Amino acid sequence: xxxxxxxxxxxxxxxxxxxxxxxxxxxxxxxxxxxxxxxxxxxxxxxxxxxxxxxxxxxxxxxxxxxxxxxxxxxxxxxxxxxxxxxxxxxxxxxxxxxxxxxxxxxxxxxxxxxxxxxxxxxxxxxxxxxxxxxxxxxxxxxxxxxxxxxxxxxxxxxxxxxxxx
Numbered sequence: 455x456x457x458x459x460x461x462x463x464x465x466x467x468x469x470x471x472x473x474x475x476x477x478x479x480x481x482x483x484x485x486x487x488x489x490x491x492x493x494x495x496x497x498x499x500x501x502x503x504x505x506x507x508x509x510x511x512x513x514x515x516x517x518x519x520x521x522x523x524x525x526x527x528x529x530x531x532x533x534x535x536x537x538x539x540x541x542x543x544x545x546x547x548x549x550x551x552x553x554x555x556x557x558x559x560x561x562x563x564x565x566x567x568x569x570x571x572x573x574x575x576x577x578x579x580x581x582x583x584x585x586x587x588x589x590x591x592x593x594x595x596x597x598x599x600x601x602x603x604x605x606x607x608x609x610x611x612x613x614x615x616x617x618x619x620x
Contacts, residue, residue, distance in 0.1 A: 474548075555618050574600055
């Protein structure tokens with residue numbers, strides 16, 4: 455019989471990281487590799503909300519200055535991409551933790567896909583588990599073969615699939 459507990463556990467603490475996204479006047483297609491604990495759109499955009507008119511994704515919209523009960527989109531999520539329309543150029547700065555991996559479910563047809571990594575990657579490698587079902591990958595600049603941190607993407611799937619970005 456031992457009076458000592460031999461079980462132990464470890465918690466890995468990550469340092470807070472800052473992500474900066476340059477927004478141009480007009481439409482921007484973005485994603486996040488960091489999110490704060492309070493990932494509400496109102497909180498994340500608080501420093502530039504006077505320049506943002508609307509945020510949209512596959513699931514809904516958020517109009518700045520409107521009541522929360524009128525919004526169909528209220529939070530930012532890893533793995534999602536967002537169209538943000540601004541009245542003038544702005545710099546969006548977000549502090550938070552980087553996820554070790556993010557799993558995203560994609561439906562057949564067009565989807566918006568975020569890239570929650572801090573370094574760029576080749577699309578066919580990063581999306582290898584679903585690449586055979588991808589018929590198009592593009593952003594506001596056109597067709598893409600490289601995934602870039604902070605950017606969002608339109609992805610056209612031949613069939614539904616799930617991808618984990620690590």
